Amino acid sequence: MFWASYLLAALAIILAWPAPIALSRASWPARAPFTAMVLWQSIALAGGLSMIGAMLVWGLEPLGDNLISASAGFIRILLDDGSAQTLGVVHVFAISAATLLFGHLVFTLALTFVRIRRQRRRHRDMLSLLSSPAANQPATLVINHPAPVAYCLPGGARSVTVMSDGLMDLLTQAELEAVLTHENAHLHQRHHLLLWAFAAWRSALPWLPTSQLAQHAVSELIEMLADDEALRHVDETTLVRAIAIVGSGALPSSRDALDDPLADAGRRAPEPAIADVSGGAADVQSIAHRVRRLLTPLPPLSRLQQGLALSSAGILLVVPPVLLVAPELLG
Amino acid sequence: MATLGDLERTVMELLWATPEAMTANELRDAIAEAPSGEAGRELAVTTVLTVLSRLEKKGLVERERDSRPHRYKSVTSREDHTAELMHEVLVTAPDREAVLARFIGSVSEAEAETLRKLLGSS
Numbered sequence: 001m002f003w004a005s006y007l008l009a010a011l012a013i014i015l016a017w018p019a020p021i022a023l024s025r026a027s028w029p030a031r032a033p034f035t036a037m038v039l040w041q042s043i044a045l046a047g048g049l050s051m052i053g054a055m056l057v058w059g060l061e062p063l064g065d066n067l068i069s070a071s072a073g074f075i076r077i078l079l080d081d082g083s084a085q086t087l088g089v090v091h092v093f094a095i096s097a098a099t100l101l102f103g104h105l106v107f108t109l110a111l112t113f114v115r116i117r118r119q120r121r122r123h124r125d126m127l128s129l130l131s132s133p134a135a136n137q138p139a140t141l142v143i144n145h146p147a148p149v150a151y152c153l154p155g156g157a158r159s160v161t162v163m164s165d166g167l168m169d170l171l172t173q174a175e176l177e178a179v180l181t182h183e184n185a186h187l188h189q190r191h192h193l194l195l196w197a198f199a200a201w202r203s204a205l206p207w208l209p210t211s212q213l214a215q216h217a218v219s220e221l222i223e224m225l226a227d228d229e230a231l232r233h234v235d236e237t238t239l240v241r242a243i244a245i246v247g248s249g250a251l252p253s254s255r256d257a258l259d260d261p262l263a264d265a266g267r268r269a270p271e272p273a274i275a276d277v278s279g280g281a282a283d284v285q286s287i288a289h290r291v292r293r294l295l296t297p298l299p300p301l302s303r304l305q306q307g308l309a310l311s312s313a314g315i316l317l318v319v320p321p322v323l324l325v326a327p328e329l330l331g
Numbered sequence: 332m333a334t335l336g337d338l339e340r341t342v343m344e345l346l347w348a349t350p351e352a353m354t355a356n357e358l359r360d361a362i363a364e365a366p367s368g369e370a371g372r373e374l375a376v377t378t379v380l381t382v383l384s385r386l387e388k389k390g391l392v393e394r395e396r397d398s399r400p401h402r403y404k405s406v407t408s409r410e411d412h413t414a415e416l417m418h419e420v421l422v423t424a425p426d427r428e429a430v431l432a433r434f435i436g437s438v439s440e441a442e443a444e445t446l447r448k449l450l451g452s453s
Contacts (some may be wrong), residue, residue, distance in 0.1 A: 039390060119419075123416065123419065125389065126412060126416050127416070128336050128339075128340060129339060129340050129343050129391070129412070130409065130412055130413050143413060143416070143417070144409075144413055145413050145414070145417050146409075147417060149420060151420050164417070208375060237449060238448055241449050244449065295445055
């Protein structure tokens with residue numbers, strides 16, 4: 001089983017470092033945001049799986065020829081303290097590390113979920129006191145605030161899009177429609193689930209390059225996906241104008257503008273409680289990417305290129321499980 | 332039948348609109364006199380007190396301890412609550428001009444020109 005654990009470790013390292021860096025530097029994701037999104041998800045999943053798998057397979061090595069018989073042996077040791085002599089300290093350490101990492105990932109995912117839900121519930125509570133329904137727009141609320149803000153608050157049947165009256169003053173009817181279609185696309189395409197998973201991934205392993213790059217890339221890609229949806233209803237010019245006005249953020253008269261150092265903008269990762277914020281916090285660089293993409297559209301990836309990217313995503317997902325059971329298959 | 336949520340909203344709006352603290356009795360009378368159709372109805376004082384204690388738990392309303400009957404007032408103004416909520420959304424609300432400048436700075440010269448034209452044409 002040794003070679004399988006080494007291959008898994010090699011895969012884990014590639015997926016933790018060079019692969020995400022290469023993908024985050026590539027320019028093609030702007031041309032095929034959906035494909036890029038799939039690839040990021042498979043990098044994160046396969047990365048986690050191979051990290052845990054490598055340690056587990058390595059630690060269980062003395063107990064059996066394959067993962068299944070070795071795990072059975074390990075459970076036997078746990079139950080009646082039988083032949084623990086076969087396991088060295090390093091093996092016990094590797095198994096513990098794998099278990100801890102797995103537990104840590106699951107726990108962080110759950111914790112992030114609870115925190116986001118609590119924050120959303122509080123936000124919804126406050127909205128019910130402070131906002132009023134928009135005229136002739138279902139599931140849309142208007143809040144009294146001078147800053148041009150639009151965002152969506154996911155919550156199943158209670159999902160709403162919120163816009164400020166500052167936004168309504170600044171945008172034309174067509175631009176408002178662009179913003180609303182953009183926000184609704186976030187809700188329909190369930191982007192908050194992606195943001196949740198990648199935010200959890202990042203807070204679980206903040207030191208890992210993948211987790212930071214992935215969260216950043218994913219939040220940029222969902223904006224592009226929502227832009228593409230908005231483009232089905234309005235033309236590029238309208239959308240770009242809307243993005244530029246909303247993206248340029250709050251009015252200077254806003255009380256908060258004084259409280260926060262400008263230098264912080266963009267560097268902080270906002271909590272994904274609110275699936276999308278087309279304003280202020282959205283960092284300037286990603287707004288520039290989005291606008292550039294709309295102003296000078298590049299042709300979408302060819303079928304062959306898309307196929308290649310999607311099949312590498314598929315291979316990434318298949319390889320770690322195969323490596324986990326391969327020693328058994330090969331005898 | 333209005334839900335507790337609707338009542339919370341009505342009570343908060345009354346408290347936001349009134350500078351001085353109000354008792355549950357005064358609030359009940361104000362709700363009954365309110366011009367809006369759904370709010371204008373008779374409520375038991377206990378209902379108003381339930382709503383007030385919910386709002387107190389949420390940190391929206393505070394009770395003046397010494398007075399009897401208790402008088403209630405809003406913790407901060409409606410505007411402050413909105414600002415706080417928007418702050419949560421924006422995380423940082425940077426200066427508009429500066430951001431636009433940086434934003435335009437990060438696109439190419441030709442793109443910036445197109446953008447200026449777009450933004451100027453309103």
